[in-house]
Amino acid sequence: MDDIIKQLLYSDLGSAQANWAMLAFRILLAIELFRVHGMKKFRGNDGKPEVVPNPLGLPQNLNNLIATISDTIVPVLVILGVFTRLAVLPTIGITAVGYFIVHKNDPIEAKDVPYMYTICFLLLVATGPGSISLDQYLFNHFFNF
Template sequence: MLDLLKNLLYTDVGSSLNNWALLGFRVLLALELFRVHGLRKFQPQAGEAPEVVPNPLGLPAALNQLVATFADTVVPALVILGVGTRLAVLPTIGVTAIGYFVVHRRDSVAVRDVPYVYTICFLLLLLLGPGTRSVDYYLWTLLSR
């Protein structure tokens, strides 16, 4: 059990500078996701209705909208704080990967690059974790005593 918690919570990318850089990466990535995609779920743009997410997998409409909204609004907050980061990024990776491989598969590279870059960045956070400047790291230090 302790090994599982360590794999989920513990991250140290080597040096203090690397851990601070990872914090900056997390914060900037999450803020941009929330600002560009999360707010559109709630604030209509120029008199439009709130964004409705494509549903290429044929999920129930409410579930599809809930997952996309969670991935664009709640996940960025968890990533910024570094709370459950490795698990938290999974919905966003799913949404962005489906956007890249399914929704935008026939679009130009200029359109496809946005979900591609988000997918790669959140995969990096899945693999590396949030670093030592995170709630996850502090939880691990408390639990491992």
């Protein structure tokens, strides 16, 4: 159990410069996701909420809930760096489905956005949020073994 907690929370990238760079990366990535995609969940281009594609055939309310969480709540968690490795999983799912299914037959220009988001969030899964995060604070103060 201790190893799982360490894998989820510990995330020192080795140097102050790398940790500050990851903080900047997290903030900029999360703001862009919320600004461009999260705001559409509340009001689309015509003032109505965005209609979320449902290529997996999930119940529409569940599909909308996952998309809304991944574009509105996940960015806040990413900025704070709280449970980052787990928090980004819904967003990776949404963006990967966008790339592999929704935009499967579209030109590469249409696939670019979900591809880049998927890669960026996979980086956060691999590295964690860095030491300037609530994950690191939680690890150091509650689980440091």
